Amino acid sequence: MLKKKIQSGYNFAFLDEQSKKEIRRRTLKAVAIPGYQVPFASRELPIARGWGTGGLQLTMSLIGPDDILKVIDQGSDDVVNAVNIRKLLAQTTGVRTTEDTREATLIQTRHRIPEEPLEDWQILVFQVPYPEPLRRVEPSEVKTREMHAEADYSRLWVYLYEDIVRWGEITIGAQYPVMVNGRYVMDPSPVPRWDVPRLNMAETLYLFGAGREKRIYAVPPHTRVESLQFSDYPFQVEDFTGKQCDLCGSTDAYLDEIIDDVTGARRYTCSDTAYCAKRRQLKEEAGKNA
């Protein structure tokens, strides 16, 4: 995409420099204590609370003029919220944007990790609605912070156990709790279980920002991230056995289920649209060369 003119009248990346510096310092603390939620004084942005303001503030504090930015929502570059956030960042920084995961230096995401592998020169910023994994069992922030301090996760284990007793399965879909570096239980944001194993011992820095709840946390590269599970009830990712992407034929990607509005039949397409497009293009090129 073309470099766009920077919106006049606003600082580079919208926030004032003092605020960006504060956010970066909190981020450094988060990186130093993997999985620990660092409080920060979240700023209001022209995007509503709950629409990605935590991720945005991280991105704004980190982005430089040479960055190449990718923004996705539900795996897609082209859904309205991703478009909106990309527009705000592009207008206030003038940086180049891309849809190619392998090209982006900074990726902001909601609810997905891109399918293509990420490397050590890339940063993935997650938008987080509920930073507190213990909120399922305890509504009070004072109490959950105490529980983290004492590494007391017994109530969450009991919750998982009771889930199995009641339903014969752990019924947590997305936003599956994980143990980070053997110390803090962390909410990986509402990514599907499919994405959770990719947090473990990764090459990339993962940063998580919750704007409304005013928390930053991180999974640095090469950090152990384990899904909570029992030996007789192991963690499972979503089951797409026998299904494939209707567009690119992938059998190894997270799929969106699509209900045909005429026939009511179910079809599937890749949730990561850039990955899907790239596969189709490669196929097409291979077809031409053959």
Next chain:
Amino acid sequence: MGYVPIKGGQAAIEAAEKLVRYFRLRGGSAPLEIKQIQDQMRLAVDRVMGEGSLYAPFHAALALKQAEGDTIEASFLLRAYRSTLPRIGYSVVVDTRDMTVIRRISAAFKDIPGGQILGPTRDYSLRLLDFQLADESLTHIREFLSKFAPGMMRGEKIGTEEVPPSFPKVVDMLRAEGLLETLTAGEEAEEIIDITRQPITFPAPRAARLQAMARGETGGLMALAYSSMRGYGNVHPTLGELRVGYVPLRVYHKTRSDEVVTVGRVLVTEAEVIARMDAEEDNIPRFTLGYGLCFGHNEIKAISMAVLDRAMRTGSKEAPAEDEEFILYHIDGIEASGFTAHWKLPHYVTFQSVLDRLRRAQQVARREGEGTQ
């Protein structure tokens, strides 16, 4: 492909923005002037400044115009604008005894030093729709002003010249008689934190609670305060004093730090609620105080703040109004409205994931059902 309702974003957003503009303008009426909103939608402007946490009448009026009168949306616009402004300093602490009062009442005493000053209020008016307003013209306005405020028509500055410059406070009288709790040493020594620069942690200092409430959403504060008044943690409030007026905005001189400069004035509403008895260390029972102060003229908000301020101090957390975490995390209109609206965003990845779990759980249930038959 039939299913692309939220993709193809950019063009759709632009079209939606044009439609918003069109819906605002399609009636073909004359454009609203910002000055008109500032003058004639005074209370809406005040509310937006309070909830937007920025004392800027022009910007608040502009936000109201842009938001088509939606106060939450207008406050949100103002808050976002606020984030672009650097924090250049803090004002000198205001003493509301120095307030230039436009309204001041007490429900605790019939007669108070300085007198009850009703000021601009609808409290005792019959709420009948005034159909004459529908035909209000500039002539009517001039006629009214020349009779009611002839000085203003002659270009003199309209003011509060007939009102004493400052009043003794009702609560000061009670305090002098030893009927009211004294401020604890801890509270007075407390460093005032800035909740826009340091996130709130619990237990929150009182200054943080009052700041959070001062930018809270009026309706949200009222609902929670009302729950207390109805009995969920009732503090049995009496309105000691309600003041509306201007306080001077003073700052320390940039280079000569011992010099204080008055740079403007700010309209605020202040409520002091006298509440249920409590005994201090000396075992002598005294009344307790709840305090509320917000930007602009917004009495419901200031009173709600004062009731909640007192309710949160009970510390029992048996009722929602007594639980500071419950109150402070849920009164911010910008946060609450943003998150409420976010459910309109697509959630199909997460929904797919729970669908997978439901199908699996159904399989388990069916299998077990077959096993038992």
